[in-house]
Amino acid sequence: MGPVYAGGGENGVVGGLPLMPGLAIVPDESVILFGTRPDDQTVAEGLVDVDEVYPFYARVLSQAGWIKHTPRFFTKGHQTFLLEAKSSNPSGRTIVTFTLQQNEP
Secondary structure (H helix, E strand, O other), X not given: OOOOEOOOOOOOOOOOOEOOOOEEEOHHHOOOOOOOOXXXXXXXXXXXXXXXXXXXXXXXXHHOOOEEEXXXXXEEOOEEEEEEEEOOOOOOOEEEEEEEEEOOO
């Protein structure tokens, strides 16, 4: 079986980016229609090390042609990809928010 993609399925819907192993989409907090509206957001959570989230997505995003500006800010063409990971919650789970913005040409 191939990688799990945000939004489910083999083809993915978060710009075709794989979901980090250990994370799962939080459906009630996600708009899983990336690329179809000006700002779309997906939230995932899981028992992953928050310090591993940014290096994982820096590698994945750069392989997909995204330009890294900071560990949380990437661009590709007229799109901006924002990433936020936090683990300060009682469950010990890491929450990752992915935001894709369509910018004016």
